[in-house]
Amino acid sequence: MSAISLRDLDIAYGDTRVVEGIDLEIAEGESFGLVGESGSGKSTVLRAITGLATEWTGEISLYGTPRGRTIDKRFAALCQMVFQDPYGSLHPRQTVDATLSEPLAIHGIGDADRRVPKMMEACGLDPRFRFRLPHQLSGGQRQRVAIARALMLKPKLLLLDEPTSALDVSVQAEILNLLKRLRKEQGLTYVLVTHDLAVVSFLCDRLAVMRQGRIVEVADIAALKTRSMKDPYSRELVEKSASRLT
Amino acid sequence: MSTRDWLLTESPASRMQARLGRSYRVMLALLHNPLAVVGALIILTLVVLALFAPWFATHSPYSGQLTERLLPPSAEYWLGTDELGRDIWSRIVYGARITLVIVLLVAAIAAPLGLVIGAISGYFGGWTDRILMGITDIFLSMPKLILALAFVAALGPGIENAVIAIAITSWPAYARIARAETLTFRNAEFIAAIRLQGASAARVILRHILPLCSSSVIIRVTLDMAGIILTAAGLGFLGLGAQPPLPEWGAMISRGRVFILDQWWVATMPGFAIVIVSLGFCFLGDGLRDVLDPKGGGKQ
Amino acid sequence: MSAPLLDVRNLRVRFPTATGPVEVVRGVSFALGRERLGIVGESGSGKSMTGRSILRLIRRPGIVTADRMRFEDSDLLDISEREMRKVRGARISMVMQDPKFSLNPVITVGDQIGEALAVHERLPRRQIRRRVVEMLEAVQIRDPERVFGLYPHEVSGGMGQRIMIAMMLIPEPAILIADEPTSALDVSVQGEILKIIDDLITSKGMGLIFISHDLNLVSAFCDRILVMYRGEVVEECKASELANASHPYTRGLIASVPRLDETREELPVLDRSQWETR
Numbered sequence: 025m026s027a028i029s030l031r032d033l034d035i036a037y038g039d040t041r042v043v044e045g046i047d048l049e050i051a052e053g054e055s056f057g058l059v060g061e062s063g064s065g066k067s068t069v070l071r072a073i074t075g076l077a078t079e080w081t082g083e084i085s086l087y088g089t090p091r092g093r094t095i096d097k098r099f100a101a102l103c104q105m106v107f108q109d110p111y112g113s114l115h116p117r118q119t120v121d122a123t124l125s126e127p128l129a130i131h132g133i134g135d136a137d138r139r140v141p142k143m144m145e146a147c148g149l150d151p152r153f154r155f156r157l158p159h160q161l162s163g164g165q166r167q168r169v170a171i172a173r174a175l176m177l178k179p180k181l182l183l184l185d186e187p188t189s190a191l192d193v194s195v196q197a198e199i200l201n202l203l204k205r206l207r208k209e210q211g212l213t214y215v216l217v218t219h220d221l222a223v224v225s226f227l228c229d230r231l232a233v234m235r236q237g238r239i240v241e242v243a244d245i246a247a248l249k250t251r252s253m254k255d256p257y258s259r260e261l262v263e264k265s266a267s268r269l270t
Numbered sequence: 271m272s273t274r275d276w277l278l279t280e281s282p283a284s285r286m287q288a289r290l291g292r293s294y295r296v297m298l299a300l301l302h303n304p305l306a307v308v309g310a311l312i313i314l315t316l317v318v319l320a321l322f323a324p325w326f327a328t329h330s331p332y333s334g335q336l337t338e339r340l341l342p343p344s345a346e347y348w349l350g351t352d353e354l355g356r357d358i359w360s361r362i363v364y365g366a367r368i369t370l371v372i373v374l375l376v377a378a379i380a381a382p383l384g385l386v387i388g389a390i391s392g393y394f395g396g397w398t399d400r401i402l403m404g405i406t407d408i409f410l411s412m413p414k415l416i417l418a419l420a421f422v423a424a425l426g427p428g429i430e431n432a433v434i435a436i437a438i439t440s441w442p443a444y445a446r447i448a449r450a451e452t453l454t455f456r457n458a459e460f461i462a463a464i465r466l467q468g469a470s471a472a473r474v475i476l477r478h479i480l481p482l483c484s485s486s487v488i489i490r491v492t493l494d495m496a497g498i499i500l501t502a503a504g505l506g507f508l509g510l511g512a513q514p515p516l517p518e519w520g521a522m523i524s525r526g527r528v529f530i531l532d533q534w535w536v537a538t539m540p541g542f543a544i545v546i547v548s549l550g551f552c553f554l555g556d557g558l559r560d561v562l563d564p565k566g567g568g569k570q
Numbered sequence: 571m572s573a574p575l576l577d578v579r580n581l582r583v584r585f586p587t588a589t590g591p592v593e594v595v596r597g598v599s600f601a602l603g604r605e606r607l608g609i610v611g612e613s614g615s616g617k618s619m620t621g622r623s624i625l626r627l628i629r630r631p632g633i634v635t636a637d638r639m640r641f642e643d644s645d646l647l648d649i650s651e652r653e654m655r656k657v658r659g660a661r662i663s664m665v666m667q668d669p670k671f672s673l674n675p676v677i678t679v680g681d682q683i684g685e686a687l688a689v690h691e692r693l694p695r696r697q698i699r700r701r702v703v704e705m706l707e708a709v710q711i712r713d714p715e716r717v718f719g720l721y722p723h724e725v726s727g728g729m730g731q732r733i734m735i736a737m738m739l740i741p742e743p744a745i746l747i748a749d750e751p752t753s754a755l756d757v758s759v760q761g762e763i764l765k766i767i768d769d770l771i772t773s774k775g776m777g778l779i780f781i782s783h784d785l786n787l788v789s790a791f792c793d794r795i796l797v798m799y800r801g802e803v804v805e806e807c808k809a810s811e812l813a814n815a816s817h818p819y820t821r822g823l824i825a826s827v828p829r830l831d832e833t834r835e836e837l838p839v840l841d842r843s844q845w846e847t848r
Contacts, residue, residue: 061756062727076462100468113459117481119288126477127467152281155288160280163613173463192612193783197826197837204836219757222828226837249831264757266830 025088027052027181027213028073033082035065035072042068043237046082052180055207055214057224057245059261060234066217069234070183073215074105086181097131104174108186110166114158120144120169121154127176139176147172148202164195171202175210182207184216188223200226221265225249233258299561306557312550320366327360331517340533350535353525358539361517365540368518369547372433372502373495379437381491384444385483389475391445392452403449410442414497415504422510429518432511436501440494444487451483485562492555496548503544519544574601575745575777576624576662579638583619586631595619596801602745606771606778608792608809610785610823616801617781621747624779625662626654642744660690663738665767667750669730673722680718683737690741705736709766728759732766739770745777753782764791785812785823797823804845818844 026049033046043065050056060066071077073084075095084091086103107113114123124143125136133139141151147168158166167187174182187203188196204227207214216227224231225248232242233255241255251266253259278295282288300306319326328348334355343350349358391402409417414436421435422428455461456479464478505511506520514521519540526537583595595616600607611617623634626646639646641662646654666672674682683702687693693701699718706714709732722730731751738746748767752760768791771778782788788795789812797805797820805817815821822840 061758074466076465095465095468097468100466105463105466107459107463109459113463115460115464115478119285121285126464126469130467130469130473155282155285156280157288157292170463177467193785193823194612194826194840197828198839200828201836201839220828222830222832225830225832226828226834249833251830261757262830264761 025052026050026085027054027087028215029083029085030069030073031083031085033069033072033080033084035068035077035080037068037077037079041237043072043080046239048232048239048242050213050215052087052213053211054230055216055228057228057231058215058217058234059219059221059224059231061219061261063236064234065237066234067185070105070185070215070217073183074103075099100127100179101131101177102179103181103183104177104179105183105185106167106170106174106187109190110163110170111158111190113170114166116158119155119157120149120161123169124173124176127173131177133177143172143176146206147175148198162195163191164198167191167195167199168202171199171206175206178210179212181213181215184214184218186218187216189218189220196223203227221248221262233261296561300557303557303560305553306560309550309553309555309557312546313554316366316370316547316550319363320370323363323367327357327363329357329360331356331361331364332515340529340536342533343535349539350533352522352536353529358522358535361522362519362540362543365517365519365522365543368429368512368516369499369502372429372436373498375433376437376440376498377491377495379433380440381444381487383437384441384446385448385480385487386475387441388445388448388450389452389479389483392449393456393471393475393479395456399449402445406442406445409439410446412439414439414501418501418505419508419510422505427510427513429512429516432502432505435505436498439501440498443494444490447486447490448480448483451486452479455479455482489555489559489562492551492558495551495555499544499548499551574603575641576602577638577640578602578624579636581620581623581634581636581639583616583623583628583632583634585633594801595623598798598801598803600796600803600806602777602779604775604777605794606768606780606792608780608782608788608795609798610782610788610795611798612783614800615798617798618749620798621664621749621779621781624747625658625664626651627664656690659686659738659743660741661743662745662747663741663743664747664749665731665734665738665751668754669722669727669734670754672734673730675722677721678718679720679722679725679733682722683733683740686737687740701740702736705740706733708739708770709733709736710762711736727755728763731755731759731763735763735766735770739774742774743776745779746771747779747781749781750783751780752787753784760787785820786827 028048028050030046030048033043034041035043046069058066058069068077072080073091075091075093078093121140124140128136128139141154144151144154149165149168149172153161153165161169184203188199191199200223206212214227216224218224225245228245230242230244231248232239234240235257241253241258243253247253248262251262253262276287277291279291282291300310334351334357336355338351339353339355341347341351347357347359349362352358352361387402387406391399417439418432418435421438422431425431461474461478464474502511503520503523506518507524509521509524512518512521522540523537530537579599581595581598582593584591584593598620609617609620619628622628624639624646626634628634634647636647641657646657680699680702683705684698687698687701703714703718706717711717711729711732717725725733751767752763755763767778780788780792789809792809795807795809795812796803797817799819805815805820807815812824815824819840822838825838826840828837
């Protein structure tokens with residue numbers, strides 16, 4: 025059974041069709057990269073899966089169950105998301121403790137005093153930060169809180185929308201390592217949206233390239249590493265990235 | 271560790287410590303603003319006078335000696351006496367209670383009402399927004415004093431009705447503010463994150479959006495208090511607010527109007543009281559805005 | 571090499587804070603010739619502050635000091651504000667990161683670029699218009715006459731950045747400071763913008779200071795590189811010799827960036843104890 029199954033997915037924003045004809049199967053336990061430039065619609069696909077975007081047609085299924093257009097607790101316990109901007113994805117007035125306790129409170133899960141410090145440790149957060157506000161944390165620390173928050177409900181599926189794009193290079197490496205480790209430890213399925221092909225190369229097993237709302241190619245990660253993508257647009261993207269990297 | 275260090279520490283060890291620390295920082299920031307300090311002192315004086323009126327008043331505010339009517343300020347009657355021989359200072363002190371009660375009740379009714387309506391309107395958008403804002407606009411478009419007058423005229427004069435009347439005309443402004451703030455945050459990623467955790471709309475609004483709107487509303491309410499006092503005084507002036515013999519400041523001005531040329535103190539002393547208290551609220555509100563305004567850089 | 575265009579010695583920028591003064595740029599020195607100099611650093615390294623202090627764009631309460639900041643015949647820290655205004659835009663220009671924020675949204679493209687020219691040269695309107703259209707062509711904008719009348723929100727990110735470049739280069743300055751000019755752009759557009767900058771710099775014999783967080787980009791584009799960390803220059807080398815960098819921070823940065831053909835299980839993480847003194 026696939027973790028995510030997308031069939032003939034079309035997503036619109038008002039009058040414009042932003043994403044067209046997406047067919048995709050993502051296996052359980054897989055790490056899947058969705059790449060493209062801005063405007064390709066990759067983030068929109070994530071938003072449709074989560075229910076944040078509701079104007080879509082086609083089929084979205086999670087672990088065999090078709091997805092509706094609402095966000096209920098069952099979905100929340102199954103699938104969570106990490107956003108791009110560590111400065112915008114944490115409530116500015118809530119401490120780390122409050123942010124991490126909130127999902128537990130919503131689902132009526134007790135024992136926050138034990139679970140919160142444990143998750144902080146698992147995500148590499150110093151326990152001294154527990155009652156700090158977001159503006160007292162660095163970008164990397166905020167992103168760790170965002171990841172910790174996403175994992176509080178022990179989801180099976182994690183959607184990551186450009187999780188390291190807004191971070192410094194040196195911090196990016198730490199977060200990428202953390203994501204890789206967590207996936208191995210907890211057997212998570214990842215869908216990673218990014219414009220950075222090198223990040224995909226490090227974290228993912230397979231990838232799909234999107235362009236102007238459509239998927240132009242789906243390939244194994246080996247094709248990216250050996251620069252043997254088939255579609256001309258994919259090849260162009262790889263070339264442009266390669267020319268900037270050592 | 272000194273108390274100050276404990277409050278200002280970068281890594282609080284408990285929720286309580288974090289919360290106290292934040293309040294302490296706000297207070298410290300306020301203290302840096304001299305006008306805000308003045309405002310806070312004025313309000314504090316008002317509260318103290320109201321709470322401990324019997325200790326500060328020199329005479330009874332209700333009964334006077336007719337032989338002592340319309341006396342100018344002196345050592346015995348600090349601010350003079352009115353047309354019934356009552357000590358004006360004592361009446362002002364007891365009147366502070368009325369002013370405080372009116373202001374607090376109006377704030378307690380209008381602010382939460384406006385906050386909730388505004389937040390619901392901003393969060394849901396669409397028809398909910400249109401209908402709620404339509405209602406808000408209807409109330410906003412009515413001149414405050416006229417509506418209050420109509421209300422009081424319908425229900426009869428008295429403090430309670432005056433309070434309700436003023437509250438009804440005040441809430442729309444707070445609704446507008448709350449809605450504007452909500453619109454800024456509605457599409458923020460942290461709200462999306464909370465929705466993704468399965469939070470109901472009620473929870474999102476109550477626990478996550480309202481706290482963000484509260485700063486702006488607090489500032490606006492503080493600044494509005496001057497206006498509320500003046501409206502209450504206006505109603506009192508017209509005889510529609512507090513009824514005699516209650517020493518409401520506006521009513522006192524009204525009675526003293528007749529004597530203004532020869533015994534100016536009867537009308538102007540309560541007038542000074544109103545002006546000073548209004549100024550106090552304005553200064554404090556301005557100071558709070560500098561400290562609490564998120565766009566201004568205040569991080570609380 | 572002939573005399574440098576810009577000679578900076580011991581530049582320091584400090585800001586007062588509640589806990590005492592903080593130096594965000596601590597003794598930066600460099601010389602810029604007719605070359606492409608890259609300044610690389612992460613957030614908090616002071617690279618943007620360095621760029622801004624050259625143009626004296628740092629206002630109180632920030633304080634800028636230097637032993638020397640020599641440009642053409644004068645020291646930029648000694649001249650008056652009025653004389654500095656003649657330098658800004660006309661002799662030294664700056665292109666910033668996001669044209670969404672650096673272009674005035676209520677003035678048309680043509681008028682904005684024209685203003686950059688009109689501030690420094692007294693020319694009849696027709697001639698200004700002609701120069702603006704020429705400049706738009708020079709930055710590879712097709713149909714410059716049409717773009718002249720557009721507003722910033724009507725153009726794409728890449729075009730907005732081209733417009734920014736046109737605006738900054740039309741007065742023909744001697745030095746261009748580019749602060750993350752391609753960070754807000756797509757990968758495919760970045761290359762084009764860099765090429766435009768490169769062509770214009772070379773054809774006019776200008777000096778370029780390229781500020782960025784992207785070490786790879788800078789090493790591919792620039793001639794020389796300065797690596798900054800916490801306000802100090804920790805490495806200075808030729809771009810081609812970056813692989814032989816000596817400072818542990820630089821080596822750490824290079825190693826921690828994932829590659830296109832990544833094979834490592836784990837990315838190396840910076841060990842700051844290697845060089846940090848405080």
